Amino acid sequence: MEIRNILVWATLTAIVCVSAAAFYTPIAGAQQAKTVRVFHAGSLAVPLAEAESQFEALHPNMDVQRESMGSVKAIRQITDVGKRADVLASADYSLIPGMMYPEYADWYVRFATNDMVLAYNPEKSKYAAEITPDNWYELLRKGGVVFGFSNPNLDPCGYRSLMVMQLAELYYNDSKIFDDLVLNNTAITISEDADGTFLMTVPEDPKPNTEKVSIRPKSVELVALVEEGGLDYAFEYRSVAVQHNLAFVDLPEQIDLSRIEYADTYRKVKVQTADGKTKTGKPIVYGITVPKNAENPDMGLEFVKFVIGDAGQKIFADMGQPPIVPPEGSGNVPEELKGLVQLELVEPTPTPTPTPAPTPAPKEPGFEAGFAIAGILAIVYLALRRGKG
Numbered sequence: 001m002e003i004r005n006i007l008v009w010a011t012l013t014a015i016v017c018v019s020a021a022a023f024y025t026p027i028a029g030a031q032q033a034k035t036v037r038v039f040h041a042g043s044l045a046v047p048l049a050e051a052e053s054q055f056e057a058l059h060p061n062m063d064v065q066r067e068s069m070g071s072v073k074a075i076r077q078i079t080d081v082g083k084r085a086d087v088l089a090s091a092d093y094s095l096i097p098g099m100m101y102p103e104y105a106d107w108y109v110r111f112a113t114n115d116m117v118l119a120y121n122p123e124k125s126k127y128a129a130e131i132t133p134d135n136w137y138e139l140l141r142k143g144g145v146v147f148g149f150s151n152p153n154l155d156p157c158g159y160r161s162l163m164v165m166q167l168a169e170l171y172y173n174d175s176k177i178f179d180d181l182v183l184n185n186t187a188i189t190i191s192e193d194a195d196g197t198f199l200m201t202v203p204e205d206p207k208p209n210t211e212k213v214s215i216r217p218k219s220v221e222l223v224a225l226v227e228e229g230g231l232d233y234a235f236e237y238r239s240v241a242v243q244h245n246l247a248f249v250d251l252p253e254q255i256d257l258s259r260i261e262y263a264d265t266y267r268k269v270k271v272q273t274a275d276g277k278t279k280t281g282k283p284i285v286y287g288i289t290v291p292k293n294a295e296n297p298d299m300g301l302e303f304v305k306f307v308i309g310d311a312g313q314k315i316f317a318d319m320g321q322p323p324i325v326p327p328e329g330s331g332n333v334p335e336e337l338k339g340l341v342q343l344e345l346v347e348p349t350p351t352p353t354p355t356p357a358p359t360p361a362p363k364e365p366g367f368e369a370g371f372a373i374a375g376i377l378a379i380v381y382l383a384l385r386r387g388k389g
């Protein structure tokens with residue numbers, strides 16, 4: 001009888017331990033921070049760092065992990081390399097439908113603007129005391145002056161820099177600006193069409209003459225060079241110059257890609273990158289989306305809501321990057337965002353891709369767990385009483 005009682009109690013202990021482990025394991029997992037992975041343009045690094053901080057304060061169980069790179073490269077990480085991100089934010093909204101539709105995205109939101117400037121260090125850049133919006137291109141021509149822009153194949157700021165320099169020829173009525181600054185110092189070429197538009201072609205390797213031109217993967221990498229005096233001038237977004245306390249030449253609106261009023265002028269310049277795709281000049285507008293292959297699309301959507309909402313708009317405004325109010329949605333915008341954005345009247349209709357049904361989250365232990373354990377104890381108790389009888 002004694003041995004029987006010991007076996008019964010041993011069985012009871014094992015059952016209770018296994019049951020408790022099964023019921024309570026989900027709680028330990030639920031307490032772990034959930035990752036929100038964000039791929040974004042380098043020019044968004046500073047405002048999105050602040051957005052990350054504020055978002056995580058509101059959502060302590062979420063961990064935003066950002067990767068900053070050129071917008072083209074960021075998208076290729078998803079479409080070509082096979083990486084997965086919960087949010088994609090591009091410095092050129094048109095890259096989302098152009099490179100991600102229909103397989104990797106079917107909507108985007110335009111949420112911020114910017115414009116091109118020529119940044120410099122007032123203490124270390126050559127001719128810094130002389131430069132103005134009227135003579136900047138003349139000073140860049142001077143011997144010993146080194147200027148830079150980002151790689152047009154990887155970063156929208158790069159192909160926009162080329163557009164600015166060609167538009168400058170039209171605005172200042174000087175047909176040699178692009179030739180002297182780009183054509184003679186890189187492998188980038190240019191041709192003029194019969195309709196008066198210009199096409200600049202960028203090879204895989206732009207082959208810059210480094211004694212005159214510096215080309216880096218993303219525009220923000222040029223900031224440190226300007227700050228240290230290793231580079232005299234760099235084509236940057238206004239927001240980047242403001243965020244890094246750099247002086248800059250405020251370029252004319254006719255060439256800085258900032259105004260919808262000059263959209264017809266901007267369209268006169270195009271850039272064909274090494275992938276064979278052509279970018280046409282237009283006002284600078286940023287776009288954001290949740291890729292279709294996101295691991296955590298719901299959490300990605302929460303971060304997008306924060307970025308395009310009131311708090312995010314204030315962050316961008318404070319950092320010299322005007323938000324679009326209200327944000328403008330295009331495509332199959334999720335229901336959760338429709339109250340925050342102004343939808344296009346005519347939306348594109350990309351081929352839909354089925355979205356897998358979400359896996360139901362495991363239930364946390366409740367009354368059912370208590371009743372199950374109580375039932376087990378009752379059965380064992382009756383077995384012991386019957387054994388004693």
